[in-house]
Amino acid sequence: MSTIHENKLVAVITGGNSGVGLTTAERLLDLHDGQGIEICLVCRNKTRAEAAQNSLLKYKPTATVDIVLIDTSSIASVIKGAKELRLKYKHIDLLYLNAGAIFVRRGINWSHMMNEIFDSDTPGQKILHMFTTGEGLLLQTDKITQEGLQQVFATNLFGHFVLVQELKPLLGHESPSQVIWTSSRASIKSSFNINDIQHKKGQDPYGSSKFGIDVMSMALNTRLNNQKVYSHTCCPGLVLTNLTNEIFPMWIWYILLPFFLLMRIFVSNFNMTPYNGSESLVWISQQEPEKLDPVTRYESNTSFLGKRYVTQRKLPIESTTCDQLFEECESMYKKFKDGQPLDE
Ligand SMILES: NC(=O)c1ccc[n+]([C@@H]2O[C@H](COP(=O)([O-])OP(=O)(O)OC[C@H]3O[C@@H](n4cnc5c(N)ncnc54)[C@H](OP(=O)(O)O)[C@@H]3O)[C@@H](O)[C@H]2O)c1
Numbered sequence: 236m237s238t239i240h241e242n243k244l245v246a247v248i249t250g251g252n253s254g255v256g257l258t259t260a261e262r263l264l265d266l267h268d269g270q271g272i273e274i275c276l277v278c279r280n281k282t283r284a285e286a287a288q289n290s291l292l293k294y295k296p297t298a299t300v301d302i303v304l305i306d307t308s309s310i311a312s313v314i315k316g317a318k319e320l321r322l323k324y325k326h327i328d329l330l331y332l333n334a335g336a337i338f339v340r341r342g343i344n345w346s347h348m349m350n351e352i353f354d355s356d357t358p359g360q361k362i363l364h365m366f367t368t369g370e371g372l373l374l375q376t377d378k379i380t381q382e383g384l385q386q387v388f389a390t391n392l393f394g395h396f397v398l399v400q401e402l403k404p405l406l407g408h409e410s411p412s413q414v415i416w417t418s419s420r421a422s423i424k425s426s427f428n429i430n431d432i433q434h435k436k437g438q439d440p441y442g443s444s445k446f447g448i449d450v451m452s453m454a455l456n457t458r459l460n461n462q463k464v465y466s467h468t469c470c471p472g473l474v475l476t477n478l479t480n481e482i483f484p485m486w487i488w489y490i491l492l493p494f495f496l497l498m499r500i501f502v503s504n505f506n507m508t509p510y511n512g513s514e515s516l517v518w519i520s521q522q523e524p525e526k527l528d529p530v531t532r533y534e535s536n537t538s539f540l541g542k543r544y545v546t547q548r549k550l551p552i553e554s555t556t557c558d559q560l561f562e563e564c565e566s567m568y569k570k571f572k573d574g575q576p577l578d579e
Contacts, residue, residue: 243270243272243299244267244271244272245272245273245275245328245329246263246273246328246330246331247275247277247303247329247330247331248274248275248277249277249331249334249395249398250333250334250335251274251276251277251333252278252284252286252287253477254476254477254478254509255471255474255509255512256276256417258512259516259517260276260287260291262510262517264294264295264298265295266517266520266521269295269297269298270297273299274291274298274299274300274301275303276288277302277303277304277305277316277320278305281304284302285302288300301323303316303323304316306394307334307389307391307398308380308384308386308389308394309380309381309382309389310394310397310577311382313397314401314572317401321402321405325405326408326410327405327406328410329412329520330412330414331516332395332398332399332415332416333416333516334390334391334395335390335417335478336390336391336478337375337441337481338375338376338378338386338387339375339482340374344373352365373441373482375387375439375441377434377440382571383576384433384577385433385434385440387434387440387444388434389433391444391447392447393564393567396451396564403459406459406464407463408462408463409463411463411464411525412463412465413519413520414455414464414465414466414467415469415519416448416451416467416468417468417469417470418445418448418452418469418470418532419442419471420472421441422446423439423446426439426442426443427443428443429556432447449468450556451466451560452467452468452529453466453530453557455561457554457557458561465525467524467531468550469515469519469532469533469535470532470534470535471509471513471514471516472503472512472536472537473505473507473512474507475492475507476509492507495507499537499539500539503546504535504536504537506543507537511535511537512535514535514544514545515533515534516535518545519533528549530549530552531549531550532550533545533547534548
């Protein structure tokens with residue numbers, strides 16, 4: 236229990252063992268000088284979690300870094316891990332919902348890309364749009380979890396929704412809590428279908444799940460602001476991590492690196508390093524949450540000269556979509572708890 240560290244903030248980070256999540260943990264320790272914050276890495280793999288914990292403790296030997304094992308694609312695992320978190324902590328100040336997965340058949344969807352460019356009246360803008368959002372560029376696949384859910388939806392969105400529901404007693408009340416979702420510029424409204432929230436029928440499970448995250452964040456604000464829980468979404472931009480390694484092997488990214496660095500003249504979200512990418516995740520934690528805009532995604536950027544900054548993007552989301560998604564997820568969650576099948 237965190238009773239011995241009563242005056243410390245508690246930050247829980249899913250996907251905290253690598254990439255943007257691990258760097259966020261490191262930067263939070265820096266900001267609070269290693270002492271004023273307790274970090275909990277929520278990870279699915281014990282070995283990788285312990286390696287991350289050791290690297291953080293090597294960096295700040297006086298820090299408190301805990302581990303809770305959760306596979307966000309498994310609802311049973313989320314419920315079990317949330318119970319452990321409830322036993323460990325009295326309050327969570329920062330809940331980073333950052334774990335994410337994409338399954339890509341290696342390579343680019345060249346035919347789609349060419350059709351889109353040649354069909355466009357403004358091919359230059361279309362190319363820029365495709366490279367900054369990834370829309371239509373990747374040939375994606377998906378898997379089915381043991382509980383019968385689409386894996387990308389379960390990992391990125393639904394598992395995190397369940398985690399918030401299970402952690403409600405630790406969020407807000409006396410002092411505010413921030414729920415900070417790692418979304419993406421690849422959050423594509425047209426990929427999301429409220430009648431197919433798991434994206435069983437579409438070609439872009441990742442874009443759909445990330446749009447679902449933006450929608451869910453707004454839905455949580457409507458329901459939880461009165462409990463002093465504030466939800467926001469952010470985008471780390473393009474960052475070279477294990478996730479991008481799913482798309483191309485790292486050596487290809489390194490060959491392309493000079494191109495991306497040069498392109499920063501035109502495109503500010505080619506952040507490339509987890510440190511640059513974590514800018515918006517860390518920045519949000521430093522703001523007064525009630526003053527942030529709930530209909531905005533906060534995005535990490537890096538200038539050509541390497542200066543990090545955060546920009547806001549207004550989200551094209553209707554409140555009816557928020558209500559529908561929330562109710563659908565709530566109904567699936569209740570069914571799971573009642574031992575009923577999880578079909579939508
Ligand atoms: N990299 C980019 O260009 C980019 C751009 C936009 C948004 N994002 C988002 O940024 C977030 C962090 O990704 P990253 O780029 O830092 O990649 P990363 O290093 O691969 O981090 C992803 C993290 O999520 C964890 N994870 C994946 N599936 C999980 C599951 N079922 N249960 C629990 N944890 C799981 C991974 O754990 P394991 O180590 O065990 O796999 C890892 O810790 C993701 O939400 C991603 O969608 C990334």
